[in-house]
Amino acid sequence: MHPITPSQSPSSGPTVYERIGAAPLADFAVGLYRRIAEDASIRSMFSDDLSPGSAAVGDMREFVTQFFGGPNAYSDRKGHPRLRARHMRFAIGQTARDAWLGHAMAALDEVAAAHAIDSATLAEMRAYFAHASAFMINHSD
Numbered sequence: 756m757h758p759i760t761p762s763q764s765p766s767s768g769p770t771v772y773e774r775i776g777a778a779p780l781a782d783f784a785v786g787l788y789r790r791i792a793e794d795a796s797i798r799s800m801f802s803d804d805l806s807p808g809s810a811a812v813g814d815m816r817e818f819v820t821q822f823f824g825g826p827n828a829y830s831d832r833k834g835h836p837r838l839r840a841r842h843m844r845f846a847i848g849q850t851a852r853d854a855w856l857g858h859a860m861a862a863l864d865e866v867a868a869a870h871a872i873d874s875a876t877l878a879e880m881r882a883y884f885a886h887a888s889a890f891m892i893n894h895s896d
């Protein structure tokens with residue numbers, strides 16, 4: 756799955772958003788940034804405010820909502836995601852990517868348990884984050 760392609764399930768079934776709704780994706784954004792805020796290895800790359808109401812969390816919530824098949828609030832506000840280009844101002848090496856992905860996976864696990872997300876949907880979301888985060892690497896450690 757290419758990271759800028761809207762998510763569809765393997766054939767043409769319901770999107771992830773149609774299956775799980777908005778709340779798990781909002782909770783994912785909060786949980787991801789809560790973990791990043793506590794990780795000294797990558798914290799300094801991010802904005803000072805990573806609280807649930809912050810711009811950083813709002814950007815992530817709107818992006819993942821849109822990517823997984825929900826409303827296009829991210830693009831309505833900011834245009835085409837161009838995620839790799841938007842990350843070029845940060846030096847993202849393998850180590851930072853692995854740290855980020857670890858937090859994304861932990862946030863996903865928390866959300867999956869809280870919202871009883873089915874295993875196929877969880878696997879689809881995990882695969883996206885693993886693949887897309889590798890695509891953000893733009894620097895060698």
Ligand code: HEM
Pocket residue numbers: 797800801802803810811814815818833838841842845847851852855856883884885886887888891
């Ligand atoms: C699946 C992988 C990823 C996705 C979907 C993703 C998504 C996003 C989005 C939507 C934004 C907001 C961009 C904007 O509108 O300006 C963002 C910001 C950012 N991302 Fe990522 N990202 C990913 C991977 C990574 C990785 C691996 C790193 C490395 C540590 C990273 C570091 C950052 C930083 C530092 C910001 C700025 C956040 C802020 O405003 O404080 N991202 N990301």
